[in-house]
Amino acid sequence: MPSGRASNVSEPAAEVDVAVVGAGAAGIGAARRLIGAGLSVAVLEARGRIGGRAYTVPLRGHPVDLGAHWLHNGPINPLVRLGRARGERLRQAPGERHLIIHGRAATRAERDSSSRAFALSDAAIARAMKGPDRPAASVLPPMGPFGRRVVATEGLVSGRPFDEVSLHDVPDMAYGDNFFIHGGLGAYVSRLGADLPIRLRTPVRAVDWSGQGVRLDTEAGVLRARAVILTVPMLVLQREDVRFTPDLPVPVREAIHGFTQGVYEHVVLHWPDAPFRGPDRLAGLLGEREEPPGLLTRVDDTPFHLFELDLPTASRFDNRDPDAPGRYARAVLAAHFGHRALSRLSVCRSTAWRHDPWSRASWAVVPPGLVSIRDRLKEPVDGRIWFAGEALSRAQWGTVGGAWEEGDRAAKEIASRFA
Template sequence: MNALRPVQVPRLALAPSDVDVAIVGAGAAGIAAARRCLAEGLTCTVLEARNRIGGRCVTVPVGGRPLDLGAHWLHAGDLNPLVALGRERGEPLVPAPRSGGLVVEGVLADEATARAQFDAFETAGAAIAEAAGLSEDPSIADVLPELGRWRQPVAATLALISGRPLDEVSAHDFPSEEFGDNWFAKGGYGAYLARLAEGLPIALGHPVDRIDWSGEGVSLEGPGGQVRARAAIVTVPIALLAEDRIRFAPALPEPARDAIAAFLPGTYEHVVLDWANSPFREADRLVKIVGPDSSYGLMTRIEGGPLHYFEIDHATAEALGRDASSLAAFTRDWLAARLGRDAVRGLAIPCVTDWVRDSWSRAAWAVARPGRAPDRRTLAEPIGERLWIAGEATSVRLWGTVGGAWEEGDAAALAAARRLKTSPADLPDLM
């Protein structure tokens, strides 16, 4: 995945090695943090391990067309800061179709069947929302109603969008995600994000493996050299912090370490289908295909072209050893069994993503275990008044999304700016 060159490559400014704020990671959170630091009149440097920006939001050419390998949807248009900013900038944002499709045992569902499925999702949503109001935090599996024949397809969809099997997902955390009012960025979400990085001081190919915050400021170290700063914002995926891929000196305080352990690496992988003769004619539709004992989601004809996504959840990825050729063969056979051999005759699979094994992601997003929803806020607390952790995982209302990561990077940079502009006499005694 990392070998592909993105469709949009921003021109970057020189990244100085002695700055007010050092930012680790040039995904959505890191880009937002850098823009905010500069707007606040602070100097900053972004250190990015990969040879590209964007993190889990990147658009690459596939068969000559732009394709998002990670995030594609701008969720929650009324909350998502990247929808408001995109409108302001004149970015090519288009509303996502509100209705999807449903195929049950090979046949396009009639209105009554589609209605029954819709009602089952509503019933499940209401049960989860009710659980969110309880003082105990059960798992989604604990509160999912029976739902008859719809239980399996509903559970499969919820497991896919939460990133883990439902017994591992906090019911308190789940409803905070608002998926209504979705948008697409024509030409790719990653390309839009790359335009937002234009002119920023980002050093590519610069992994950070040690952060020393024992002195007055912060020193960030890695094979690319050392950067000194008055404060640092760490936007790397939480799964990497859980693996101790960055050593902190001194170690992070116990509440932060405990909060890092609250999360599980979520899975969401795209099997990309190049399928000009697919039976699905409409562009950008979500189609649920329900079989007798399993169901999967498709996104059809992305931007009107031949590419489709077949979406892989945690359990399926694990069962197939996260092996690209096994996942491709599984996808083809599963579709053939539901839609007929003829339907998949012209189907090619140019790419299968593997974000969970990608060494700079290790997860599609961070999933809060039952009982651990409040840890998102704990993670966002300033550490020693000079270290902040920010990214999709620290967002309460838009966790697991690019918009949430953006908002959190921006908020951390604002907090750092406030702290750096405060005179030392006004600071609390830390020791």
């Protein structure tokens, strides 16, 4: 079943202890914790579905994630822990990768050279972290023939070119174990939101905290609460689509506006006779003029592949027709494997989260020198306004696990004050 079905959500009241804005992972995590603590809650969601940037759709009979797909950082990811407790079907992501150079499998020496380049990068980052903050790319040493590939990959997974990312914000490599979940990550998040008091198609337009508690203006009327948890993505808050009366304190506004847009988009391919063996392998395709920024092959052992676009690549398709990313993916793969290998390849979807009015980015990125902004937003405003969501997580930013953790943190703080 696609995530986003909300037939099982119940209607919230007009006055509650805590209002939660946004029914993505952070909002769902927060609401579950608050309800568990005995507080009354209303979750207000702008879209007509729940899950936010975790969203699974059925394509040709298979659940396919259009947003988040990986459960990263297994040892510290709360959704891995919760999934195990619920008996969800989790699988560890394979460590091996395909490496194809000029359309042929890389030699052992080439694979070793590639692994060395990634290891050099990790070691240099770990060392430099102890010094002052600066652009992450600036601390990388010469890494040999695969150096350019390493820098591009770091930029892809960061959401921006690596010289625009804070060195001090690069995640700790120690928690590398990743997992997949049967039926898709969006569907899992959606299951966790079942039975919560969520009001769909209810964008919050204004938060008034001039009197007692908070008053939220929505397109469907007014909601009053003692406190609010805002899980609205940072790039949406930057556009000031949600007005605050009085204005938020300057340090909070500065923190919100400090983030930059992280871009990571999927082109979903159905490619039954793709030349890759084994499910769920990342593939590096090198040696031609255009190289896919990222490629996840045979997703869940199906014919689906996720061709990933980084910011520089995705930007080339801004203001172009929606089929342009798919044509690009096809042209790149044809350059590596020849047109005949693509005769049964079809492009199913390409995402544009960076243009979606309720996300405006795949995640929020911290530029060099601004690493404190994540923590600054954890301080509640006047004991009434909490922020949560992936952007606040230091260890797991840009992830569903980090979003959940932050929703849970804000809810715990409120529960300890209000219960």
